[in-house]
Structures are given as C-alpha cells and as structure tokens.
Amino acid sequence: xxxxAHHGPVTATAPRARAPGFWHNLAFWGLLPSWLLMGVAxxxxxxxxxxxxxxxxxAYGGFEWGFDLSGYRQILFNEGWTGELEFTPQYLVIILxxxxxxxxxTLICLAVAxxxxxxxxxxxxxxxxxLVYLITLPFxxxxxxxxxxxxxxxxxxxxxxRFLEFFGAHAGLSFxxxxxxxxxxxxxxxxxxxxxxxxxxIEKLDGTLIEAAHDLYGNRWVTLRRVILPxxxxxxxxxxxxxxxxxxxxxxxxxxxGGGKQMMMGSLIQLQFSGGRNWPFGAAIAMTLLVFVMxxxxxxARRATAKESTA
Amino acid sequence: MSKRHDVKRYxxxxxxxxxxxxxxxAPLAVVVAYSFNDNKIAGVWTHFSLKWYGSALNNPALMKxxxxxxxxxxxxxxxxxxxxxxxxxxxxxxxxxxxxRLSETIVNLPLLxxxxxxxxxxxxxxxxxxxxxxxxKLVIAHSAFCTPFAFLPIRARLQGMSLDFEEAATDxxxxxxxxxxxxxxxxxxxxxxxxxxxxxxxxxxxxxxxNMLSSGGTTTLPVYIFSLIRAGTSPELNAIASLLxxxxxxxxxxxxxxxxxxxxxxx
Numbered sequence: 001x002x003x004x005a006h007h008g009p010v011t012a013t014a015p016r017a018r019a020p021g022f023w024h025n026l027a028f029w030g031l032l033p034s035w036l037l038m039g040v041a042x043x044x045x046x047x048x049x050x051x052x053x054x055x056x057x058x059a060y061g062g063f064e065w066g067f068d069l070s071g072y073r074q075i076l077f078n079e080g081w082t083g084e085l086e087f088t089p090q091y092l093v094i095i096l097x098x099x100x101x102x103x104x105x106t107l108i109c110l111a112v113a114x115x116x117x118x119x120x121x122x123x124x125x126x127x128x129x130x131l132v133y134l135i136t137l138p139f140x141x142x143x144x145x146x147x148x149x150x151x152x153x154x155x156x157x158x159x160x161x162r163f164l165e166f167f168g169a170h171a172g173l174s175f176x177x178x179x180x181x182x183x184x185x186x187x188x189x190x191x192x193x194x195x196x197x198x199x200x201x202i203e204k205l206d207g208t209l210i211e212a213a214h215d216l217y218g219n220r221w222v223t224l225r226r227v228i229l230p231x232x233x234x235x236x237x238x239x240x241x242x243x244x245x246x247x248x249x250x251x252x253x254x255x256x257x258g259g260g261k262q263m264m265m266g267s268l269i270q271l272q273f274s275g276g277r278n279w280p281f282g283a284a285i286a287m288t289l290l291v292f293v294m295x296x297x298x299x300x301a302r303r304a305t306a307k308e309s310t311a
Numbered sequence: 312m313s314k315r316h317d318v319k320r321y322x323x324x325x326x327x328x329x330x331x332x333x334x335x336x337a338p339l340a341v342v343v344a345y346s347f348n349d350n351k352i353a354g355v356w357t358h359f360s361l362k363w364y365g366s367a368l369n370n371p372a373l374m375k376x377x378x379x380x381x382x383x384x385x386x387x388x389x390x391x392x393x394x395x396x397x398x399x400x401x402x403x404x405x406x407x408x409x410x411x412r413l414s415e416t417i418v419n420l421p422l423l424x425x426x427x428x429x430x431x432x433x434x435x436x437x438x439x440x441x442x443x444x445x446x447x448k449l450v451i452a453h454s455a456f457c458t459p460f461a462f463l464p465i466r467a468r469l470q471g472m473s474l475d476f477e478e479a480a481t482d483x484x485x486x487x488x489x490x491x492x493x494x495x496x497x498x499x500x501x502x503x504x505x506x507x508x509x510x511x512x513x514x515x516x517x518x519x520x521x522n523m524l525s526s527g528g529t530t531t532l533p534v535y536i537f538s539l540i541r542a543g544t545s546p547e548l549n550a551i552a553s554l555l556x557x558x559x560x561x562x563x564x565x566x567x568x569x570x571x572x573x574x575x576x577x578x
Binding site: 035043112136141143148251279 | 324327331332334335336341342345393394395397398400401402405406407408409414420421423426427428429432433434435436438439451452455458512516518522533536548549552555556559560562571
C-alpha cells in the first residue's frame with residue numbers, strides 16, 4: 001500500500017465509479033442520528049436547565065416557568081421573611097471547596113504522574129507496554145467500587161487505622177467524612193487520566209536532547225526543569241484538564257467520603273434534584289458548574305488556536 | 312555507559328514506581344481480602360470463608376439490578392456503536408461535509424460536560440414530557456454518553472485505513488453493500504469491537520445519570536451498590552464488589568488484547 005493513503009484528505013482518493021451524490025448523502029444520513037440523539041439527550045436538556053435556573057420554585061417541589069433570579073441569588077444570600085437579603089457563605093464555601101479539591105487533586109496527580117510516567121518511558125518496549133496495561137486496568141473497575149475501597153481503608157477497623165493503632169494510636173480511629181477522605185478518593189479515581197497523557201508526551205521526547213543537555217553541563221535537575229518539563233508541557237496540560245474537569249463535577253467521592261456535610265457542587269446539585277427539593281436553585285448551581293467547565297475549555301481552545309497560528 | 316552514569320536516570324524512581332503500582336492495586340486487594348472474612352463485621356477478622364459469595368449470588372435484588380444493568384448496557388451499546396459508526400464513516404469518508412468539526416464536537420460533547428449537569432438536565436426534560444418508563448429513560452441517556460466512547464476508537468481505525476482494498480472490491484464489481492460488509496467492516500472490526508466494549512463498560516459503570524433517572528423497578532447495579540454502601544459496609548457487599556472487580560478486569564483485558572492485536576496488523 002502507498003504511504004500517501006495515511007495522510008492528506010482521504011476523500012480525494014475515493015473511487016470515481018460511485019455516484020457523486022452518494023458521499024454527500026452519506027455525510028447527511030450518517031450524521032443525522034448522532035445529531036438527533038445529542039439534540040434530544042444533550043442540547044435540549046441543557047437549554048431547558050438554563051431556563052429552569054431562572055424559573056420560580058414550585059409550591060410542591062419542581063418549578064414554574066418565569067423569570068426569577070432567586071436561584072442564583074440563593075447561592076450567596078439568604079432571603080428573610082420580609083425579603084431582606086442576608087449574606088450566607090454556606091454555598092460559597094461549597095463552591096470554593098469544589099475548586100480547591102479539584103485543583104489539589106490535579107496538582108497531586110501531576111506531581112505523581114510525571115516521575116512515574118518518565119520512569120515507564122525509560123523501560124524496554126515489552127515492559128513498557130505491560131506497565132501501561134497495568135495502569136489502565138484498575139481504571140476499568142467501577143468508579144463506585146474504587147471509592148468504596150477507600151471507605152474500607154480509611155474507615156473504622158480499616159487497614160490504615162489498624163496500622164496506626166499498632167503503633168500506639170487510640171482505638172476506634174477513623175479518617176472518614178472529611179475533605180481529606182474526599183481528596184484521597186478523588187486522587188485515586190482520577191490518577192490514570194493523568195498518567196496516560198503525561199506518559200504519551202514523555203515517550204515522544206527525543207532522548208538525544210537529554211544527552212545534549214548533559215553534554216552542555218546541565219545536571220539532572222537543570223535538564224528536568226529546562227528540557228524535559230517544557231517539552232512535555234502539552235501532555236501535562238491535557239492530563240491536567242482530563243483530571244480537573246471531571247473533578248469539578250465529582251459526585252460519588254464527596255457523597256460517600258465526605259459524608260452529608262462536606263459537599264461539593266456535584267453532590268449539592270444531586271441533593272437539590274433528589275426528593276423534589278429546590279429545582280431552580282439546583283439548576284442555578286448546575287449552570288455555575290457548567291460555566292466553570294466552559295471557562296477551562298475555552299482557555300484551552302484559545303491556547304490551541306494560538307499555537308496553531310504561530311506554528 | 313554504566314547505569315550509574317546514565318543521564319536519563321533519576322535517583323529513587325524505581326522505588327517510587329513500585330510504590331505507585333502498590334498504591335494502584337492495594338485498595339482493590341483490600342476489598343477482595345475482606346470479602347473472605349467470616350465475621351459479620353467486615354473489619355474484624357475471624358476466619359476464612361466463602362459464605363458471603365454464596366449469599367451474594369443468592370441475593371434476588373442484586374440479580375435484578377444486574378439484569379437491569381445488562382439490558383440497559385446491551386441496548387445502549389448497540390445504539391451508541393451504530394450511531395458512532397455512522398458518524399465516523401460520514402466524518403472521515405464523507406465529501407464536502409458541512410459542519411464537519413461542529414459535528415465531531417457534538418458527538419464528543421458528553422466527554423466535555425460534567426455528567427451531573429447532563430443528568431439533572433435530562434431528568435428535567437423527561438419529567439417535562441412525562442416520560443415514565445424507567446428503562447426507556449436509561450437507554451436514551453446511556454446511549455448519548457456512550458456514543459463518544461464508541462466513536463473515538465472507530466474514528467481512529469477508519470482514519471488510519473487505506474481505501475485501496477475497497478477500491479479493489481469495487482473494481483471487481485462488488486456492490487457498495489457487499490464492499491462494506493465484506494471489506495470495510497472486517498477491516499474496522501478491531502476499532503468497532505473496542506468501541507463497543509468501552510461503551511458497554513461505561514454504561515455498566517455509570518452511577519450519576521442512572522441514580523438521577525432510575526425509578527423503583529429500574530435500579531441499576533451501581534445504584535444498588537450505592538444503596539448498600541449507604542446502609543453500611545458488610546462482608547456480602549465486599550463479596551459483590553470482588554466479583555465485579557474480577558468481571559471488569561477480565562472484560563478490560565479482553566478488550567485491550569483485541570485492540571492491541573488490531574493495532575499490530577494495522578493497515
């Protein structure tokens with residue numbers, strides 16, 4: 001086969017014998033089902049939730065159409081009986097906790113993934129493939145079970161408290177139901193999402209550049225800082241997005257590890273919609289979360305287009 | 312060059328990597344180890360026993376949840392893979408496709424948006440149009456978020472594929488349908504298979520959406536497990552978890568092996 005078939009527009013080599021309308025029709029009919037599915041199950045719901053976020057809360061749960069910003073106002077203020085607004089930080093705390101936990105999760109994953117991925121990239125091919133497989137594998141175990149495993153480890157009578165009791169900690173110790181527990185589960189569940197893209201970019205690194213840096217009297221740390229990290233930055237950034245974005249929407253980790261009190265935005269949204277609580281408020285939180293994610297994605301897209309135009 | 316002086320080596324990385332892989336697998340091992348505990352209190356070890364596996368397998372609620380999950384995942388996988396295959400063919404093979412990039416973004420959109428937002432948005436939509444059937448709700452939502460997972464491997468396979476074989480088939484007077492069925496389909500099968508496998512696993516694994524949409528009769532497996540966890544850890548739960556961990560590891564290994572084979576004889 002010719003190598004050119006790999007590159008360039010595939011369409012240019014399409015068989016001439018076929019009716020000219022066929023490929024146009026194919027494009028239309030081929031894309032129609034996905035547009036329909038995504039329209040019904042994604043775009044329409046997003047439009048509706050945007051409308052619900054400015055609707056009025058129904059008397060018996062649910063909502064009534066209208067234009068009312070009380071859902072958004074409630075994020076920061078508590079409305080008294082006479083309509084006066086009082087600043088209440090409880091939901092702001094949840095938003096800040098969400099951003100902080102997602103950020104710290106991303107940083108920890110990054111700090112672990114870089115040396116691990118670097119080491120794997122230095123191995124011979126067969127071992128390298130095996131190690132990548134071993135990293136991918138736990139990722140296929142159900143998310144809820146991976147969080148549950150940490151409930152056992154950190155919980156009362158779990159391996160970690162038992163281990164510390166052995167060294168003299170008092171009995172009945174538990175590390176559950178706080179931000180640290182949520183963080184532990186988040187780092188564990190999102191780690192493979194960081195290691196794989198970081199590995200992919202470190203693997204592509206040209207080894208002779210490292211040797212060149214060494215020849216020019218750069219020691220290992222200078223080489224790491226001035227050669228390896230800058231060259232692998234795209235991989236580090238895509239890993240950071242892959243971890244940060246889903247971390248913002250984490251639901252299972254805070255609701256299982258954080259107990260009822262230490263909520264994140266995801267678990268707060270879930271709470272507002274289960275048991276017919278406050279739908280417009282839940283929708284307003286959901287829109288806020290969506291905006292955070294959109295900001296991150298737009299920043300990335302701008303960076304990518306800026307790179308393309310300079311290249 | 313001796314290993315000591317290899318400039319690419321950094322001190323302590325071997326130990327760090329060993330620790331990392333231990334960290335990756337220890338939590339799963341702990342669950343499995345605890346499932347063999349005879350004691351009713353999961354954290355207090357008495358002696359080895361398989362009795363919780365017996366009681367897990369004889370739990371009718373668990374079996375019902377498993378059945379629901381399998382049905383939803385099977386239907387969603389077929390729908391998502393079909394839609395993804397059509398979209399991939401159109402995007403890669405179609406000529407003068409208008410909105411090519413937009414279409415690709417639309418197909419991948421579920422990967423970009425937080426699942427909880429999509430879940431509650433879909434919940435509102437279904438309650439507005441008065442859709443009551445739990446299975447139908449789950450299948451629609453699952454098909455949507457499984458589609459990009461089926462799409463990406465198929466797209467990758469199609470993109471790397473030469474048109475020579477299809478052209479040869481057409482030259483030999485094969486009809487368009489015969490060419491597709493006898494040439495194109497076998498060639499993209501590895502991508503199709505790993506896409507379908509991914510879609511199936513993602514659907515089986517889903518908690519957030521299923522928890523929002525499921526009603527009385529349509530509890531999926533992760534939703535059922537969540538209710539068990541909320542009721543308190545138990546050795547039976549550990550046995551259920553261990554069985555599921557084993558099942559996912561076997562499925563994932565199969566999928567990865569097929570994908571690796573497909574890449575080896577890549578055209």
